[in-house]
Amino acid sequence: MDTEKVFSYKEPEENSGYLLWQVTMKWQLNMNRALGKMSLTLTQFSLMAGLYWLSQKQHTVTQQQLADYANTDKMMTSKVLMTLEKKQFLERVKDSGDSRAKRLKMTEKGTQTLREAYQVVKQVDDVFFKNVAKDKAVFDDLLIRLIK
Amino acid sequence: MDTEKVFSYKEPEENSGYLLWQVTMKWQLNMNRALGKMSLTLTQFSLMAGLYWLSQKQHTVTQQQLADYANTDKMMTSKVLMTLEKKQFLERVKDSGDSRAKRLKMTEKGTQTLREAYQVVKQVDDVFFKNVAKDKAVFDDLLIRLIK
DNA sequence: TAAATTTAGTAGTTACGACTACTAAATTAG
């Protein structure tokens, strides 16, 4: 029989990684439920937001550039962008300079949807982070140190 | 043309939710890569760990009880437990009292694998949380407040 | 400049994670 103990702590709650995971799962669930009312997923929203931000910085945005910016896997990004194109939230046009690349351009419908979605996201975030609002600077700093 | 701005901040990095998501994604990726070497996923590890912890507290553990404890969806939990049974890490026996329920019992092989997996997880956590180690108490407190 | 390497994107696989919908058994209520 196996009697030697397995863990160096008694409860999962003593583990930062476990807590981090639980919190993010809850946040993600809230986000997806809220965004679901407008037929968007969190990932779809994030890529649209990323495209919006990147477009402010540079004239053209390719799928690869967006994936790099959003820290998403390029294969997954490709699939989600196809979905977003089908929904007519953006266009994927062959780049004139590099014929391998797809240039991304948000449509008017996409921008409007993003604007509405952001109001929903903001609302969820306000409620979710209410209990740590006064420590936002500390919290964000800790998270930034973890991303490196 | 749409000129009204969409976001109330300039960079995603100003948003706690976005940071939280990015950090957890990175943590999860590190965990899954490390656990992958022993053919385990993070979710499989978590449910095995949850079963181990719950088994310390109570004589019998059902799938539903484990799902409640781990805060996982019962449908997903059911599938992952079937996978873990196939791998012979645990047994799912019909409960004698409640014939709807499946009683979960970790096998010797499961316990041994969990022990090895935990060493891997511990190692990944030590590296991942290195930069915030001295603030662990603050960080954990913030996360606990977010779970409520 | 031809060959080797890198880059941009797609296809298909495995495993969650959140669903709806379902079966069957247990519990509660009238």
Add this chain to the structure above:
DNA sequence: CTAATTTAGTAGTCGTAACTACTAAATTTA
């Protein structure tokens, strides 16, 4: 006691998320 409701678990779907493997085009280098 029987009907209504709740509970435990399974089946199948959709959308990531991380892969391997692939095509084709651009770039490097020998």
